[in-house]
Amino acid sequence: MIRIGCTSFSEHDYLTGKKVSTLYEYAGHLPLVEMDTGFYRIPSKENIENWIQQVPNDFKFIMKVHKVFTKHQELEAGQSLIELAKELRENMAPMIAENKLFCLLAQFPASFKCVRENVDYLRELRLLFKELPVAIEFRDRSWYDEKYLASTRKFMQDHEFSLVIVDEPKKLSTTVPLDAYVTNSEFTFFRFHGRNDVGWTATGPDAQKVRTNYRYKETELAELKQAVDEAAPHTKEIAIIFNNNAGGDAAENALQFKEKLHLDYTGLNPSQLDLF
Incomplete structure (x- = not known):
């Protein structure tokens, strides 16, 4: 099955006509959401x-792991990765x-390069x-360098x-390529960030808003469809997340892509439009 969704559920007014939407309302349109709140704090049980009470039976969540697991932030005094991982697993039990x-999604920063220390850390993360x-x-991009790519895939x-199949800006030498290679036959994750070449490397307090401002x-959607078509025979489940929402484009692109893939989702929550 191929599921399409967006990052977060509250900010997609294109779906609901509301500035702030509930998860229940979002789940009336799409069967998948990426929850980035876990990056900043481990969500409570x-x-x-x-x-899970707000979504239908076949709805799925992608949970971004806390930034200490992906080297964005150092552990605080008294913390341990083992205890934090235990807390996350216990809270997610329902x-x-x-x-x-x-x-789970572990998104590593650009500073996390293909070196032995980081390969060893990935082994620790798996445990x-x-x-x-x-x-x-x-x-x-070092993980996709010609001399490492085969080893990256095999690892x-x-x-x-x-290994997340990522779409990023194409004109920068540092960004990773759109590589539709499947490394897990059970599930595959596509993550589309947009192609804002100028904004991708922005810094400062508004950087995140600029980086994914792209429609x-x-x-381009036809190119992304080719990548999905290439991967589909090699995996049981596919998740596709549109993360290009800084300008509010993710939901519209997600629905366009749904039509392009000829997908028809049943069993979603009833939406307001269904009442009339």
Whole structure:
């Protein structure tokens, strides 16, 4: 099955006509969401229980792991990765029990390069979440360098990671390529960030808003469809997340892509339009 969704559920007014939408309302339009709140704090069990109560049976979540797991932030005094991983697994138990977790997402920064120390850390990460599906996203091109690419792919396969298939700006030498290679036959994760070449390397307080400010054109969506078509025969489940929402374009592009793939989702939450 191919599921399409967006990052977060609250900010897609294109779907609901509202500036701030509930998860229940979002789940009336798409069967998948990426929850980035976990990057900043481990979600409580109460919040997770609330989320799963708002969505239909076949809805899935992608949970971004806390930034200490991806080297964006150092551990605080008294913290340990083992204890934090245990807390995350315990809090997510209701979602796992209800079969609503598509995967965990570990998105590493551009500073996380293909060196032995970081390869060893990925082994450690696999042990922390050994019973859970984990997708790995790199922001540094070294993992895709010609001399490392085959080893990167094999490492991901051997450790049952799904290497995220990423779409990023194309004119920068540092960004990763759109590589539709499947490293996990159980699940594959596509993440589309847009192609804002100028904004991608922005810094400062508004950098995040600028970086993903991009609307995909029809020709670009056709290119992304080719990548999905290439991967589909090699994996059981596909998740596609549009993360190009700084300008509010993700939801519209997601629905356009749904039409391009000829997908028809049933069993979603009833939407307001369904009442008339």
